[in-house]
Amino acid sequence: MRSRRVHKWRLLTWLILGFNLVMLLWLVVALDAAEDENTCVGDLCQGANDPGSSIGTWLVVLVWLTGIALLGAAWLITHHTEHPGRRPRRGWHR
DSSP: OHHHHHHTSOHHHHHHHHHHHHHHHHHHHHHHHHHHTOOEETTEESGGGOHHHHHHHHHHHHHHHHHHHHHHHHHHHHOOOOOTTOOOOOSOOO
16 A cells, blocks of 8 residues: 555656755765875875865755755645645535
């Protein structure tokens, strides 16, 4: 019974979930790539002073937040809910 409810999700809901998974994967890959570039000489690491890895990671986070804000707004705009106070009138209304 639970699987039927999952299949009734809207396409935009699945798109948001897929977007989050892709962005999480991209963030993990970006962080891993930034970690691989660290080459240590003695006690000091040159990669820690490299702003490129930090900027790249923050760029991924910025794209993620922008995308989820736009997709969330689209989801809310297209979400059709029935208001409990508004029901169609049938026949004569007293």
